[in-house]
Amino acid sequence: MAEERSGGEKDEKRERSGRGVSRRGLLIGGAVVVGGGAALFHEELGRLWWRVPGVDKQRNDGDVDHRGAQWIAASEANLRYADRPADFTVDRVVIHVTEGSYATAVRVFRDPLHAAAAHYVVRAKDGHIAQMARELDVAFHAGNREYNERSVGIEHEGFVDKPETLTDVMYRSSARLAADICARYGIPVDREHIIGHNEVPGATHTDPGRHWDWDKYMRLVREAARRST
Ligand SMILES: [Zn+2]
Numbered sequence: 001m002a003e004e005r006s007g008g009e010k011d012e013k014r015e016r017s018g019r020g021v022s023r024r025g026l027l028i029g030g031a032v033v034v035g036g037g038a039a040l041f042h043e044e045l046g047r048l049w050w051r052v053p054g055v056d057k058q059r060n061d062g063d064v065d066h067r068g069a070q071w072i073a074a075s076e077a078n079l080r081y082a083d084r085p086a087d088f089t090v091d092r093v094v095i096h097v098t099e100g101s102y103a104t105a106v107r108v109f110r111d112p113l114h115a116a117a118a119h120y121v122v123r124a125k126d127g128h129i130a131q132m133a134r135e136l137d138v139a140f141h142a143g144n145r146e147y148n149e150r151s152v153g154i155e156h157e158g159f160v161d162k163p164e165t166l167t168d169v170m171y172r173s174s175a176r177l178a179a180d181i182c183a184r185y186g187i188p189v190d191r192e193h194i195i196g197h198n199e200v201p202g203a204t205h206t207d208p209g210r211h212w213d214w215d216k217y218m219r220l221v222r223e224a225a226r227r228s229t
Contacts, residue, residue: 001098002109002116002155003143003197003205057083057136065135065184066177069120074109074132078117079139082149090135090185092151093178093194094118094142095217097166097208102157106130116140118153120177124165127173135181142200152181160209171213175220179228182221189225191218 062071084090098105102123109117109132118141121130133139141153154174158165178194187193196212197205 001096001100001105001197001205001207002118002139002141002153003203059134063134064131066120066129066131066180069129069131069177072106072110072130072132074117074139075112075114077112078109078114079133079137082136082138084136084138084149085185088138088149090150090152090181091187091193092147093181093187094147094151094153094197094200095174095178095194095208095212096141096153096155096197096205097158097160097212098155099159099207100157102128102130105155105157106132118155120153121155122157122170122174122177124157124167124170127167127169129173129177142197143204144200144202147200154178156208160207160211163211166211166213171217172220175217176224178217178221179224182225183228189218189221194218194221 061073064071082088096118098121102121105118105121108114109121117133117139119131119133119135119139121132122128123130135152138148139153140148141155142148142151154177156166156170156174158167158170179189181187182189182193191214194217196214197203197207198209
């Protein structure tokens with residue numbers, strides 16, 4: 001399941017407050033004066049502008065990155081605005097199992113106090129997909145700042161100790177989603193790039209667990225990738 005952000009993310013969140021933004025604005029202004037040249041100004045802006053909320057890409061309610069997904073916005077407290085893949089290379093898909101129901105996952109990701117969310121939640125009974133964070137944004141799901149920045153997180157309704165909760169229709173729907181993500185960012189379809197939450201460096205979570213059928217999942221992702229090309 002999604003995991004609380006690291007300490008670094010908390011600092012980042014403070015930066016997003018009004019005070020942090022204006023301080024950032026002063027820093028950018030200061031760079032202009034110090035450098036005295038347009039080149040440095042643009043270099044500074046190029047490095048920093050994405051940190052300032054409200055100046056990046058248009059965010060339209062209802063727009064989704066994966067066709068057929070349903071947009072259900074997570075609380076913005078559980079993610080960080082970014083402009084991926086322009087500011088961070090996206091080269092990992094992180095697989096989670098929620099240890100709870102689809103409805104619970106959707107509810108807690110909408111809760112600003114939960115401190116975690118994934119980009120997608122897949123429902124067990126029919127493979128329905130909720131997109132809760134935009135792929136351009138960094139969702140707090142991996143418990144590792146670098147891996148949050150470089151990955152798209154997929155939650156699956158179910159329990160790691162109850163293999164019967166991991167349904168065939170959910171595997172298939174998720175595999176189509178993972179293949180779509182890999183195609184859009186040029187991510188190789190292999191186990192180095194499609195990983196479990198437990199494989200994130202420093203992970204304290206064990207999901208998706210020993211019953212997650214990686215052989216089946218990777219076969220389905222490869223098939224979906226082949227069909228779409
Ligand atoms: Zn997880």
